[in-house]
Amino acid sequence: xxxxxxxxxxxxxxNRAIRSTEQDIxxxxxxxxxxxxxxxxxxxxxxxxxxxxxxMEAPKRPLMMSGAAQMIRPILTLRKKRILIDVDTxxxxxxADGKACVRNHRRVLANIRRVMAWTRRxxxxxxxxxxxxxxxxxxxxxxLSGTPGICKIPYTLRNRRFTFDYGDTTDFSRNIFQExxxxxxxxxxxxxxxxxxxxxxxxxxxxxxFVIIGGSTETSVLYTVLGLLTRGKSVTVLIxxxxxxxxxxxxxxFRKMKAKGARLIESKSLFGNxxxxxxxxxxxxxxxxxxxxATLSA
Numbered sequence: 118x119x120x121x122x123x124x125x126x127x128x129x130x131x132n133r134a135i136r137s138t139e140q141d142i143x144x145x146x147x148x149x150x151x152x153x154x155x156x157x158x159x160x161x162x163x164x165x166x167x168x169x170x171x172x173m174e175a176p177k178r179p180l181m182m183s184g185a186a187q188m189i190r191p192i193l194t195l196r197k198k199r200i201l202i203d204v205d206t207x208x209x210x211x212x213a214d215g216k217a218c219v220r221n222h223r224r225v226l227a228n229i230r231r232v233m234a235w236t237r238r239x240x241x242x243x244x245x246x247x248x249x250x251x252x253x254x255x256x257x258x259x260x261l262s263g264t265p266g267i268c269k270i271p272y273t274l275r276n277r278r279f280t281f282d283y284g285d286t287t288d289f290s291r292n293i294f295q296e297x298x299x300x301x302x303x304x305x306x307x308x309x310x311x312x313x314x315x316x317x318x319x320x321x322x323x324x325x326x327f328v329i330i331g332g333s334t335e336t337s338v339l340y341t342v343l344g345l346l347t348r349g350k351s352v353t354v355l356i357x358x359x360x361x362x363x364x365x366x367x368x369x370x371f372r373k374m375k376a377k378g379a380r381l382i383e384s385k386s387l388f389g390n391x392x393x394x395x396x397x398x399x400x401x402x403x404x405x406x407x408x409x410x411a412t413l414s415a
Contacts, residue, residue: 200324201236202345203245204331204338204359206273209259209266211332211360213401216266217259219332219360223404226270228358228384232330233272235388236298243275243299244322246309246331246341249283275299287317294322308340319345326351328387329379332360334367339374346377353380355387 206229209215211222219225236243248260249267260267278299281289293300302315309315327350329342338359345352354374361367375381 197325198323199241199326199328200322201232201241201243202319202327202329202331202341203243203273204329204341205246205248205260205333206270206331207247207260207266208268208270209264211270212399213404216257217333217362219362220364221360222399223401225332225358225360226399226404228355229270229330230272231384231388232328232355232358237275240298241328242294244319245269245273245299245301246315246337247301247303248307248337249303249305251305269301281314281318283312283314285313287313289314289318307336308344309337310340310344316344320348324350326353329354330358334359334361334370335363339370342374342379343377346374346379351380352378353382355384356381357383 207215209217210219211226211229212218213222235241247267247269250257250259250261252261252263275298277297278301279293279297280301281303283303283305290296300318302309302312302318304312304315306312309319327345329338329352331338338354342352342354352374354371356371361370371381
């Protein structure tokens with residue numbers, strides 16, 4: 118509310134100009150439309166001096182904004198900077214002929230494909246982790262260097278990407294995310310925070326929300342989520358886009374994540390429903406739709 122004296126001139130019938138001075142109060146409203154404009158409404162009050170007559174200042178009235186202006190702040194706060202954390206989406210874990218395929222790979226792959234389409238549409242940056250094990254030093258035979266199972270699912274790869282090999286160094290370019298849409302971090306264990314460079318990148322990454330997909334829920338996803346929460350990150354887990362080997366153990370892992378502060382939602386909460394059925398990555402009958410057709414014909 119702004120108060121000041123204003124002089125104006127108006128014409129009478131005899132074309133004589135009369136100058137008048139009154140005490141006016143201007144109510145200024147800010148209205149957001151195609152451009153920002155100011156509407157000034159003049160309300161005339163008796164001419165008086167507040168400081169002299171009452172020994173006090175004029176009461177301050179709050180600045181009134183229209184409904185459109187009041188909506189500006191909520192609209193701005195809805196814009197989030199998200200980073201997708203893509204956990205171990207490799208062939209050994211998500212294809213039927215993989216050495217450690219998750220139990221619900223068809224449904225999970227379909228949702229992962231939708232998530233990747235969303236990242237391309239909305240230009241969401243991706244940090245991917247992949248397990249890389251030495252054939253001579255690893256106990257098992259999963260994701261061994263030089264085998265097809267170590268490769269990522271094709272549609273989880275962006276064109277502009279950079280791969281960091283595992284090692285004990287922590288250096289990386291400050292402009293790495295401006296130059297690439299996807300960072301791929303190799304790791305020797307299921308916990309990415311045990312790799313020095315991966316730990317630094319995940320810790321220093323700035324985003325209002327980290328969205329988690331991949332597998333498996335009981336191991337790599339659990340360690341990744343808990344590590345991010347420990348570092349004060351806001352984490353959202355897409356429960357229908359993470360694979361698991363044992364349902365009961367996965368349910369326990371989900372409860373641990375939720376207890377630590379993670380948000381558990383389904384992918385349709387972000388992207389809506391989809392009619393996608395075939396994942397175009399796995400060659401098993403279920404993923405190609407042949408098993409369903411055979412069941413219906415029988």
